[in-house]
Amino acid sequence: MKNAGSVGIVRPEKIAFDTPLTLSNGRVLSRFDLMVETYGQLNEQKSNAVLICHALSGNHHVAGRHSAEDKYPGWWDNMVGPGKPIDTDRFFVVGLNNLGGCHGSTGPTSLNPQTGQDYGADFPVVTVKDWVKSQAMLADHFGIRQWAAVVGGSLGGMQALQWTIDFPDRVRHALVIASAPKLSTQNIAFNDVARQAILTDPDFNEGHYARRNTLPGRGLKIARMMGHITYLAEDGLGKKFGRKLHSDGYQYGYGVEFEVESYLRYQGDKFAGRFDANTYLLMTKALDYFDPAADAGNSLSKAVQHVQAKFFVASFSTDWRFSPERSKELVNALIATGKAVQYIEVKSNHGHDAFLMEDEPYIRAVAAYMNNVYKDIRS
């Protein structure tokens, strides 16, 4: 974006909630923390707040840097900032780490107040509904009655959709990007392979690896390598790596042979070094369980019938994890019940990861939609 800037140096904030939260599985968290970052100013009417929901491995650090030396900015820095599509000169933007996360919010690596030890595997499985419930408490904390917009890609888009169903009058606009109204059988299958890789790692120790000073890094690496392939399109992978060799000639062994192997192993190692395995397991389960139509007689139209939000739905041509067809299921259900929805299918060779990328028509579409959101809250 022309003249677009950065939110600059940002500081996360941990917000404590001492009201008990009852989860979908019946268990109760007596208290919990949410790690949060905010950018921009909340206006007097508190009508300009935008919630950013993260995907499987995301967190509260959406934009800016934590210090001048920070190598990388937040995960959606190309989308959020002054003059950017989600314009922090106009909106008060809230990013959070979800419950069960491993970046400061209460999760498997936190202390269990009941035992004085880390939760580890004892942290309850949470659902998208649970997250939305906790995010509503976060809205209350800021005094936000209604979000101008709830925005998310992938698993984040599922939270945006769930918000409009569970709190119809608290969401003015929902931006659901590269998402799906529920996982396909293949999606669930891939998730289960990832989980099995972690669960069968001898260093997993039934999820209490921290106490035993082990790390199921092998399993987490395998899970991430596989996941990574499903985020990318053959188009993009082929263009970037093709069959390029890492060294001259074939090695006839099991070291790195093709460049794509080097790339994937590096990605896997990096992830295994920074992410918590129990959190990874939780996140994949939240994906599996998400199915708002199931609570409405398997009718997605029925599930969205009381929705008041207007929708922006975007999908990407080469996304085979959550293909355009999956977005259209949602679009069709919204149209069938007379809701306002704008839909764009973006031509991209970035696969599922396109929602994090710079494909120009996509960035422009979000900017245009958020411009209308801004007009809407000022009218």
Added chain:
Amino acid sequence: MKNAGSVGIVRPEKIAFDTPLTLSNGRVLSRFDLMVETYGQLNEQKSNAVLICHALSGNHHVAGRHSAEDKYPGWWDNMVGPGKPIDTDRFFVVGLNNLGGCHGSTGPTSLNPQTGQDYGADFPVVTVKDWVKSQAMLADHFGIRQWAAVVGGSLGGMQALQWTIDFPDRVRHALVIASAPKLSTQNIAFNDVARQAILTDPDFNEGHYARRNTLPGRGLKIARMMGHITYLAEDGLGKKFGRKLHSDGYQYGYGVEFEVESYLRYQGDKFAGRFDANTYLLMTKALDYFDPAADAGNSLSKAVQHVQAKFFVASFSTDWRFSPERSKELVNALIATGKAVQYIEVKSNHGHDAFLMEDEPYIRAVAAYMNNVYKDIRS
């Protein structure tokens, strides 16, 4: 097929080769065995022989049963037998376990004559070219100068193609089914995740698990589960399992939740119990290396310019591992060089595994083509 029967009780035969075989990587096998099954009678002119090449996890046991109590017949029993598309009343059909296999042919589980111990990880990485070389020695053993047809699906189809390039006058017809002229970047990436799962299993012991009395079953299970997803189409998976739960209601844990998880884990365990991990590694490398165009200036047309065989090429609409586009690359190269080729794209919801299934138009097309092969050898 109407009136189609079984080849009945069959007996594998181990054939010893005492001529040294120089492999693509320069290493020499001083001797080797190939485990073989044959069905039907070789005619006097030795003109009716059909070679069946197997895919990643296949072997010599193509048709029939080893005993009356055998629960399952050979892996291509629906295709090979009296009155079946590859009609054993007409053809002498040869199935073999490839070099490096784990079903009786010389491979990682065999004794290394140099050391008196099992090869394990010391067994050399073999290529499709090496297999074809060894299969030519097998043809010589039977006195077969020219195969009426070389037939294979997936990795088997790659062998059929390599045969026509390396021994142009020894193949009359090649049936290349659900295959590709080389792996895509995504294919290689999935293979590497599978390998990493095996290589990083603590019980792998650098490939010498047999000597240490361990088995890298966890890794092999993960590899197979992931592989299995890539063999199936979402179409078929969705129809078979959808989001069906294994028990009533969500479990909110990491046991089996959805039916598809139960199915995949079962498949993974079964495979890990019957297949050798070193062989699995070898087979994936043979897939990765296969790229006949690479030896011809990256031109597939040049690679096939001296081919004399006529081709039957088949692909399946929902095969996303080796999509119809990949088959068309081969078809186009053959057409460009004036070769005879018949191509069929079969509508199927069985994904890559369709080549092993009963989709009627596919079975009928192979039967019709093999009928012409029979006419051809009698003319």
